[in-house]
Amino acid sequence: MRATVKDVARRAGVSPKTVSNVMNGVVPVSAPTRLRVEQAMAELDYVPNLSARGLRNGRSGVIALALPDLATPYSAEVAHHIVEVAHEQGWIVQIEETGSDPVREQELMTRARSNLIDGLILNPVVLDESAVKVGVALPPVVLLGEVTQQLADRVFVNSLTAARDMTLALAKPGRRRIAVLGTTQGRGSAAAIQRTQGYEAALDILGIPRDESLLIPCEKWTPETAAKALDAYLDQHPVPEALFCFTDSMAIGALSVLWKRGLRIPEDIAVAGFDDIADGRYAVPSLTTVSFDKRTIASEALRLLTERMGDRAHGQRVVSVDYSIVERGSSKA
Amino acid sequence: MRATVKDVARRAGVSPKTVSNVMNGVVPVSAPTRLRVEQAMAELDYVPNLSARGLRNGRSGVIALALPDLATPYSAEVAHHIVEVAHEQGWIVQIEETGSDPVREQELMTRARSNLIDGLILNPVVLDESAVKVGVALPPVVLLGEVTQQLADRVFVNSLTAARDMTLALAKPGRRRIAVLGTTQGRGSAAAIQRTQGYEAALDILGIPRDESLLIPCEKWTPETAAKALDAYLDQHPVPEALFCFTDSMAIGALSVLWKRGLRIPEDIAVAGFDDIADGRYAVPSLTTVSFDKRTIASEALRLLTERMGDRAHGQRVVSVDYSIVERGSSKA
């Protein structure tokens, strides 16, 4: 049977409260008493029962991290940093996968407060503001990425200006037929909309007329779907001078298609991505991308979350994380 | 204030026990009563307090998943499948990162039983049997991968025969100078040892004399370290006919180095990996690899874990998962 505070107290010849005081270290405890208690804990191999502690305190020390799909490199990197930062701060992290399902995303926001978690970091894809009922008591939530809603705190990279800057960079050596891969039909993800707008903003700046036939739709942002979409596109259209993929993952799928078709990169077509995932650096050729510090995203998300836990009533906080255009072999003239 | 069973009971005009019965659905409840209770729960937006439930039941419904580094594609894919399968079975998953630290690995095995978790799935790297004290009450644990120990249940892919078979496949078109990337000096990971032995077993079968200079050491199995190790190696040695990397991640790093050096793959040098991660399929050229079903690993690990929770005394169970050699562009003659 597992040892409890009572067992420890009995062995140390003190009361349970004193054991608790030793553990939590807020109330002062005399040195000899503390020593006796610590020894008793070690002897009994005492491990506190977190369920009991959570019940009593109303806080569990657990936060939930909800991502579309843990297997995608971008999500995996974000998850890694959040778990690492959270652990440094003493949090336990629980993983949820949404599968990009809006229903699941909302469910997590509204029903997550099962008191096993103190807060939620959610990377939504298609979270719709209208669906989140105002007035329902939300748990402390921080949203990751581009979302058009005003209800929760948020950490994001400005997709619009980043896409604009990347398009400008691709155009610099005089390229004018710049295609984008990853646009969505109808109501797509906020990120898709923002990145498309940024691309169009750049065209306007450059005085390049918009050309619908350079928008390559791709609903799911995976290498598979990107490869398929690009392959089908190239069957019907001439090769553009540059291809801006809305994620690095898509760019990796695109590179494999271009290579199979015997196109030289960047001579025949320049390629760029977005996210700066580790594999992009080792792509062939290495991938030009929009880079940003994922650890900053993690630490800012955790900062906002803990602040929110402390003050549920405070107004919405939004943090924008810096990005930079990193030009590598896939676009270098 | 959050609604509790008492509130629901009062509103439905029943006792807390009846509310509990409705939720857990074991004890039969009359249809009208059940309806009233369910309505009351909906009206009060009732969410059960899992800390209280966990305290009372002695089980939390949470399992921990401990991996070296969530950001590596292999770990990410495994985590994805485990989370998915676990959720299907009603488990909540908590993430731990070990950073390949043996101390952390052991700590998790022995001290993880804080009653917030019912079991642990651990992917160790250098777990040493001798360090895990026999007799200490372990929580239910399932180990993932190659480990030389007899204490816990385990799911693994036979690295030795897989590495042997891959080496044989690489040698088939008459290649004889086959190098491996990822060997470790001194006491390395069990996987490194097994894969090296498999490689050597193949050489013996083929009648190719072992050549120390074809073992390229690489302690950390990342694209970065692999690229660096291979680059340094090629500065000093002639180009081998084939390169068997001990993971796909390392192979991706290797491909980028070979490409930078202007070597043609597979004409000048064939390349293979291990793990069949998604990005390998979209590498240039697509990567030959040892493939296995990660969902099977996940479901078997969960099966063993739940069985172990039910019967702590049972002897060690070990499950070997099938693999296959998948030949893609990086080695096709």
Add this chain to the structure above:
DNA sequence: TTGAAAGCGTTACCAT
């Protein structure tokens, strides 16, 4: 089929 009461392990309040 349903109700009353006890208790899981912890910490906070109020004494001493």
Add this chain to the structure above:
DNA sequence: ATGGTAACGCTTTCAA
């Protein structure tokens, strides 16, 4: 500085 007592929300005897 330390001890006694009550309470967190749930489920499980035991009774009715």
